[in-house]
Amino acid sequence: MLELTAYELAEKVRDREVSAREAAEAALARIDEVEERVRSFITLTPELALERAGRVDERAGSGGIRLWEAVPIAVKDVLSTRGVQTTCGSKILEGFEPVYDASALRNFGGDMIMLGKANMDEFAMGSSTENSAYGVSRNPWDLERVPGGSSGGSAAAVAAGEGWWALGTDTGGSVRQPAALCGIVGLKPTYGRVSRYGLIAFASSLDQIGPMTRDVRDAALLLQAVAGHDPRDSTSAGVEVPDYLAELDRGAEGLRVGLVTELTNIEGVEPGVREVVESVARRLEGAGASVEEASLPHAEYGLPAYYIVAPAEVSSNLARYDGVRYGLRVPADGVHEMYRRTRNEGFGAEAKRRIMIGTYALSSGYYEAYYARAQKVRTRIIQDFRAAFSRFDVLLSPTSPTVAFRIGERVDDPLAMYASDICSIPANMAGLPAISVPGGLSEGLPVGVQLMSDHFTEPMLLRAARAVEEVVDFRYRMKP
Amino acid sequence: MISEEQVRHVADLARLGLTDEEVSKMRDQLGVILESIEKISELDLEGVPPTANPLNLTNVLRPDTPREPLPREEALRVAPEVMDNMFAVPRID
Numbered sequence: 001m002l003e004l005t006a007y008e009l010a011e012k013v014r015d016r017e018v019s020a021r022e023a024a025e026a027a028l029a030r031i032d033e034v035e036e037r038v039r040s041f042i043t044l045t046p047e048l049a050l051e052r053a054g055r056v057d058e059r060a061g062s063g064g065i066r067l068w069e070a071v072p073i074a075v076k077d078v079l080s081t082r083g084v085q086t087t088c089g090s091k092i093l094e095g096f097e098p099v100y101d102a103s104a105l106r107n108f109g110g111d112m113i114m115l116g117k118a119n120m121d122e123f124a125m126g127s128s129t130e131n132s133a134y135g136v137s138r139n140p141w142d143l144e145r146v147p148g149g150s151s152g153g154s155a156a157a158v159a160a161g162e163g164w165w166a167l168g169t170d171t172g173g174s175v176r177q178p179a180a181l182c183g184i185v186g187l188k189p190t191y192g193r194v195s196r197y198g199l200i201a202f203a204s205s206l207d208q209i210g211p212m213t214r215d216v217r218d219a220a221l222l223l224q225a226v227a228g229h230d231p232r233d234s235t236s237a238g239v240e241v242p243d244y245l246a247e248l249d250r251g252a253e254g255l256r257v258g259l260v261t262e263l264t265n266i267e268g269v270e271p272g273v274r275e276v277v278e279s280v281a282r283r284l285e286g287a288g289a290s291v292e293e294a295s296l297p298h299a300e301y302g303l304p305a306y307y308i309v310a311p312a313e314v315s316s317n318l319a320r321y322d323g324v325r326y327g328l329r330v331p332a333d334g335v336h337e338m339y340r341r342t343r344n345e346g347f348g349a350e351a352k353r354r355i356m357i358g359t360y361a362l363s364s365g366y367y368e369a370y371y372a373r374a375q376k377v378r379t380r381i382i383q384d385f386r387a388a389f390s391r392f393d394v395l396l397s398p399t400s401p402t403v404a405f406r407i408g409e410r411v412d413d414p415l416a417m418y419a420s421d422i423c424s425i426p427a428n429m430a431g432l433p434a435i436s437v438p439g440g441l442s443e444g445l446p447v448g449v450q451l452m453s454d455h456f457t458e459p460m461l462l463r464a465a466r467a468v469e470e471v472v473d474f475r476y477r478m479k480p
Numbered sequence: 481m482i483s484e485e486q487v488r489h490v491a492d493l494a495r496l497g498l499t500d501e502e503v504s505k506m507r508d509q510l511g512v513i514l515e516s517i518e519k520i521s522e523l524d525l526e527g528v529p530p531t532a533n534p535l536n537l538t539n540v541l542r543p544d545t546p547r548e549p550l551p552r553e554e555a556l557r558v559a560p561e562v563m564d565n566m567f568a569v570p571r572i573d
Contacts (some may be wrong), residue, residue, distance in 0.1 A: 016570065028540070031525050075488050095555075096558060097558060099550060099554045099555070099557070099558070130498070149565060191533075191534045191535060192535050192537075205532060205533050205534065227573075231499075231542055234537070234540040234542075235533065235535070235536065235540075252493075253508055267537050292553050298523075300519075301519065301523060304516060304517045304518075304519040304520050305520055307513065307516070307517050308517055308520070315522070316493060319494075321494075323560055324559075324560070324567050324569055325558070325559055325567055326559060326560070327558075327560070328560070329560035329561065332570060333570060333571060333573075334570055334571050334572070334573035335569050335571065335572045336495070336573055337497070337570075338569070339495040340495050340496065340497030341497050341546060342486055343494075343495055343497070343498050344497040344498060344499075345498050347496070352496055352498070352502075352506070353506070353509060353510070353513070354509060355496065356487070356491065356494060356496070356506060356516070357510065357513060357517075359490050359493050359494040360486075360490045360510070360514075362495060363490065370517070372530060373521070373523075373525060374504040374520060375530030375531055375532060376525040376528040376529070376530050376533040377520050377525070377529075378530070378534075379528050379529055379530065379531045380523070380525070380528060382531060382534070382567065389540070414509055414512070415512060416515055418513075418516075429534070430534055431533075431534025431535055432534075455535070457535075474564060
């Protein structure tokens with residue numbers, strides 16, 4: 001059962017060939033077997049998973065489940081789950097039990113078969129899970145290496161077969177980069193496609209929830225489950241949700257693919273990664289797509305502009321952790337000293353760095369030079385994409401410039417860590433949908449290729465991603 | 481570049497009680513990060529409109545319909561300290 005894709009498992013549950021409870025038991029047994037080595041989860045919820053699986057089976061018996069409801073899932077610990085500890089990977093939220101579920105989970109009808117809350121970099125800031133206050137997750141392909149981040153626990157869980165799929169969040173690449181490093185599929189939908197209500201905020205103009213799955217069909221199915229307008233999130237889009245599975249198998253024929261020079265032929269992209277991307281391009285061409293070079297002239301400014309916009313929003317969003325209404329409080333005589341102690345003890349090093357950068361960039365006298373300029377750079381990046389999408393359906397590049405790096409390798413070098421997101425950030429800055437699909441191996445480790453497309457064109461993006469899956473030699477297999 | 485004095489000022493704005501050791505490390509790291517961010521100053525951005533939200537949303541309105549609020553006990557259940565059915569804080573200085 002653990003070898004099936006989520007879609008295949010869901011069909012079997014729907015057709016009563018296996019029960020959701022059996023599926024949950026199989027996943028929990030696999031967790032027992034590998035979790036000590038992989039450490040994907042901050043909190044495990046086996047009783048809850050079994051209880052809800054039982055209810056899903058009852059409903060399946062009376063003919064009433066939607067496919068996605070049948071499949072046990074790991075949920076990144078940044079999504080609020082009613083009555084289940086939600087830490088965001090931070091000491092400041094240790095023991096915090098939200099009083100409601102995130103809206104993105106609403107289509108599971110309260111019976112989401114959740115296996116547990118997946119590990120992550122603190123407040124989703126990082127590219128390795130090394131910023132988690134609850135320990136580092138391991139890459140199932142090589143336990144000495146990071147799974148990527150910030151949704152590293154979700155990626156590791158899927159790659160290790162601790163369940164079939166997971167939800168992550170992506171602000172600068174946090175779904176796609178760990179998916180790439182762990183050899184799975186990761187989709188960041190269009191900004192506004194999935195409600196952020198109950199997603200604990202990092203950078204509100206960039207954050208999106210996305211599927212992390214074994215293959216592209218699974219990503220389409222999980223997107224179907226979480227997409228949609230939500231009156232509780234004013235940035236969620238009132239755009240109709242299409243059938244994400246309908247166009248999947250239309251193949252590469254006629255697709256106009258642009259290979260992005262500025263994200264592929266640049267310093268920092270490993271030769272092995274570039275080779276995989278170029279080979280995918282050739283194979284797509286062989287399958288009937290047209291492939292030409294595309295240019296995003298301002299792509300190189302994406303990273304520096306992001307490191308103004310994201311920390312600025314962080315400094316505002318993380319102001320709420322003040323030891324008053326929830327979370328950690330470190331006692332002190334006066335309220336100001338209580339704030340200072342609580343926040344200094346509760347936040348880890350990276351969270352503090354970002355709060356500091358953001359507070360500085362927004363402070364009097366610096367706002368124009370930093371934040372206001374970064375917002376204009378953002379416009380330039382969007383204009384580049386608009387020009388590119390007049391010629392191309394999808395844009396191709398690496399997802400991550402490197403394969404999975406060793407634990408500890410970048411932990412004391414913030415700039416090296418930030419560079420992990422150089423290829424993935426532009427899509428967040430422009431609010432575009434983007435997906436990472438395994439393209440092959442380099443040094444025995446998975447390489448992800450990224451496809452980006454125009455706002456709300458996920459059906460076409462998923463079709464192109466499925467076409468990549470068809471032409472590459474990579475197939476999902478549980479590790480370790 | 482950024483001085484230790486500036487680091488302390490920004491930390492104070494952000495209500496972060498950094499230790500002396502953290503202040504010194506933060507000065508070095510922020511210096512390097514800010515230098516890399518400076519790259520955007522080389523662009524000519526005259527007349528370029530800012531983007532605050534990638535979908536260019538402006539005011540999003542909804543009908544002002546009353547609904548049941550979160551019960552007080554629920555909201556207070558996760559609080560670090562409660563007094564007389566309210567959030568309690570240390571002396572306000």
